[in-house]
Amino acid sequence: MKSLCYCFFLLTVFASVSAQDEPFLKNIYKYLENPRMLELNQEEGHALLLPFNSFPEALNISRSKSAWYLSLNGTWKFHYADTPEGTPDEFYKENFNDQKWDTIHVPSNWEMQGFSDPLFRNISTPFKPNPPYVPREYNPTGSYRKNFTIPQTWKGKEVFLRLEKTASASFIWINGKEVGYNEGAQEPAEYNITKYVKPGQNTVAINVYKYSAGYYLEDQDYWRLAGIFDDAWLFATPETHIFDWVATTDLDKSYINARLDLSLDVRNYSDKPKSDYVLRATLLDPKKNIVKTITSGKFSILTLGRQTVKLSDDIINPAKWSAEYPNLYWLTFELINPTGKTEEVISGRIGFKKTEIRNQVFYLNGVAVKLNGINSHMQHPTLGHTMNEETIIKDFNILKRYNINCVRTSHYPPVNRYLELADEYGIYIVDEVGDETHATQFLSEKKEWEEMYRERARKMVLRDRNHPSVLFWSAGNESGEGDNICKVIEEGRKYDNTRYWMYGGNAFTHPCEEIVGPRYPQLYEFITKTLLVPENVDPRPSFMDEYEAVTGNSGGGLDEYWDLIYSHPRSMGGAIWDFVSTGLTEKVRAVKDVSGNDVQVNIMGRAKLVTGVSGKGIDLNGHDQWVEVYRDEALEISGNQLTLSLWVYPRALSSSAGTLITKGNYQFGLHQIGKDSLEFYVTTDQKHEVRIELPPNWEFNWHKVTAVYNGSEI
Numbered sequence: 194m195k196s197l198c199y200c201f202f203l204l205t206v207f208a209s210v211s212a213q214d215e216p217f218l219k220n221i222y223k224y225l226e227n228p229r230m231l232e233l234n235q236e237e238g239h240a241l242l243l244p245f246n247s248f249p250e251a252l253n254i255s256r257s258k259s260a261w262y263l264s265l266n267g268t269w270k271f272h273y274a275d276t277p278e279g280t281p282d283e284f285y286k287e288n289f290n291d292q293k294w295d296t297i298h299v300p301s302n303w304e305m306q307g308f309s310d311p312l313f314r315n316i317s318t319p320f321k322p323n324p325p326y327v328p329r330e331y332n333p334t335g336s337y338r339k340n341f342t343i344p345q346t347w348k349g350k351e352v353f354l355r356l357e358k359t360a361s362a363s364f365i366w367i368n369g370k371e372v373g374y375n376e377g378a379q380e381p382a383e384y385n386i387t388k389y390v391k392p393g394q395n396t397v398a399i400n401v402y403k404y405s406a407g408y409y410l411e412d413q414d415y416w417r418l419a420g421i422f423d424d425a426w427l428f429a430t431p432e433t434h435i436f437d438w439v440a441t442t443d444l445d446k447s448y449i450n451a452r453l454d455l456s457l458d459v460r461n462y463s464d465k466p467k468s469d470y471v472l473r474a475t476l477l478d479p480k481k482n483i484v485k486t487i488t489s490g491k492f493s494i495l496t497l498g499r500q501t502v503k504l505s506d507d508i509i510n511p512a513k514w515s516a517e518y519p520n521l522y523w524l525t526f527e528l529i530n531p532t533g534k535t536e537e538v539i540s541g542r543i544g545f546k547k548t549e550i551r552n553q554v555f556y557l558n559g560v561a562v563k564l565n566g567i568n569s570h571m572q573h574p575t576l577g578h579t580m581n582e583e584t585i586i587k588d589f590n591i592l593k594r595y596n597i598n599c600v601r602t603s604h605y606p607p608v609n610r611y612l613e614l615a616d617e618y619g620i621y622i623v624d625e626v627g628d629e630t631h632a633t634q635f636l637s638e639k640k641e642w643e644e645m646y647r648e649r650a651r652k653m654v655l656r657d658r659n660h661p662s663v664l665f666w667s668a669g670n671e672s673g674e675g676d677n678i679c680k681v682i683e684e685g686r687k688y689d690n691t692r693y694w695m696y697g698g699n700a701f702t703h704p705c706e707e708i709v710g711p712r713y714p715q716l717y718e719f720i721t722k723t724l725l726v727p728e729n730v731d732p733r734p735s736f737m738d739e740y741e742a743v744t745g746n747s748g749g750g751l752d753e754y755w756d757l758i759y760s761h762p763r764s765m766g767g768a769i770w771d772f773v774s775t776g777l778t779e780k781v782r783a784v785k786d787v788s789g790n791d792v793q794v795n796i797m798g799r800a801k802l803v804t805g806v807s808g809k810g811i812d813l814n815g816h817d818q819w820v821e822v823y824r825d826e827a828l829e830i831s832g833n834q835l836t837l838s839l840w841v842y843p844r845a846l847s848s849s850a851g852t853l854i855t856k857g858n859y860q861f862g863l864h865q866i867g868k869d870s871l872e873f874y875v876t877t878d879q880k881h882e883v884r885i886e887l888p889p890n891w892e893f894n895w896h897k898v899t900a901v902y903n904g905s906e907i
Contacts, residue, residue, distance in 0.1 A: 736764075
């Protein structure tokens with residue numbers, strides 16, 4: 194039994210804006226500081242796909258071997274500036290001389306290549322938050338250039354540029370022509386560049402900004418890094434092209450036989466209508482034996498239009514997909530023209546599964562599931578946020594070895610290869626939208642930010658919905674409790690109605706989620722507020738998206754938690770925070786203590802030794818650079834007198850505020866308050882402070898600062 198349906202549309206570009214009257218760089222802040230300006234001239238989101246020439250090719254060779262694939266990974270010319278205004282004039286032009294520029298590897302974070310400073314933040318932003326505005330005095334900006342060659346065989350093809358992940362905002366030029374804009378670090382951006390490229394050598398130029406309005410939704414608990422940090426590539430398609438596909442599976446009441454529903458979006462990029470095309474879908478089992486072939490009737494596509502073709506059929510007793518048995522089937526789609534010639538073949542893998550919620554219990558393929566989960570960042574000690582296949586495989590081998598069957602991708606969608614390998618290994622994925630406004634959670638209540646929330650959900654679901662490893666979706670993490678969270682879930686359901694949604698908020702539950710928390714509950718609270726709640730009060734199952742923080746010497750209570758999880762059907766389990774320390778590898782740089790006490794002292798961050806008033810000074814640029822003096826008995830003051838003294842050379846960036854010397858927040862310290870004064874504080878019976886007005890020549894001059902407590906006054 195099979196059915197097919199055709200739906201006709203005019204070809205549109207989703208969330209796209211027509212070309213602007215003024216050049217990109219004339220007023221970048223109308224892009225960077227506008228929460229409604231998310232993207233410009235981009236293609237709609239879709240499943241990751243690539244054309245092949247034939248059915249055997251689509252099954253047996255990797256994407257990188259396709260004749261229609263061109264990687265832009267590798268060495269690029271690179272210029273770094275502390276502010277957008279430091280971007281070299283007309284750097285995007287074809288004949289721009291970049292010979293004196295640095296080089297950088299793509300994909301990478303530029304902080305991991307020696308440019309700018311890596312910053313770690315949990316809740317706070319690295320600057321005073323004032324959405325949608327970004328700091329003007331310091332917004333790291335990277336300018337990228339690369340030459341590439343379009344093969345002669347691509348003549349007459351549609352050519353697309355795809356950037357998988359770029360933090361945080363970026364403008365694109367091809368051969369000196371403005372192409373488009375993207376805002377959002379963790380979601381793909383794709384551009385049709387057909388009219389900009391030519392046979393032979395071409396030039397792509399990209400300007401990337403660390404901070405944008407979108408950065409306020411990227412306030413995750415991890416290292417704040419920037420750059421083009423995932424794959425950059427080109428691909429070519431015929432004028433008539435399979436733009437997207439989605440496969441959904443449903444199991445019968447006995448969970449034996451399945452219904453396979455396929456929906457394909459076919460585009461016509463030409464200025465002529467196309468008629469009498471046919472689509473052929475082939476399902477193959479894990480050993481690549483053909484199980485079923487489904488062929489459509491003939492269909493037509495309007496000029497610059499698209500058509501949705503739906504195919505369905507029953508599949509008898511397919512092997513089901515689960516973490517224990519990750520059975521993957523192959524799907525190929527052949528686009529056949531009126532002469533019977535196959536113009537394009539694409540392929541992908543699916544798993545037959547069905548999720549349900551009944552009586553507060555979550556079921557997969559009719560079986561109640563317990564999730565022994567972990568939270569995991571895309572984080573590497575030397576690569577930063579650039580994740581390679583070797584590390585993913587290492588992680589998955591560890592997870593399988595210790596019976597961890599679930600990963601919550603905290604707190605954004607993972608790289609593509611992560612999901613492909615999770616499909617193979619059998620890892621349940623909680624795929625999370627890249628929205629976290631931890632320092633500004635009120636944005637979840639602001640209507641002007643709604644589309645930014647929606648757009649991140651849309652791109653994630655459209656990219657990832659064919660992966661069987663995605664067990665359910667997450668609407669984000671610590672991004673407020675407002676209605677925009679409901680809009681995220683509403684948007685995601687438009688493109689996938691087969692999976693449920695949770696949300697990683699700090700409230701006990703959110704009204705729009707279908708799977709509730711809590712997170713980090715005490716055991717008594719977990720029992721009384723969750724496990725013993727009757728279905729007529731709350732019919733939703735419980736998944737603790739975070740319930741144990743195992744950093745350092747911790748992790749107690751696991752037996753008690755899991756006794757409860759196994760004994761109460763409502764609990765699906767939980768995910769530990771987190772899998773691997775999100776540290777970066779840095780060299781230890783020690784400074785000698787000349788007091789005779791031999792106290793351990795280290796230079797932290799990327800501070801440098803430079804020429805001082807006499808001897809060497811430490812150059813601190815204000816971006817997480819300091820000198821750490823470790824706890825020692827010699828530093829414990831037993832008397833009633835104290836003197837702090839140092840030479841300081843303030844610069845413009847350090848003029849707003851900054852600590853000079855401190856021992857705790859309540860013991861003693863010397864720091865600058867705004868642009869006006871210095872404060873010295875000492876705590877005896879209580880905290881005492883004194884301030885002095887800064888001299889007019891404070892900046893860009895050497896000054897000796899001395900602070901004294903003589904036992905009775907400071």
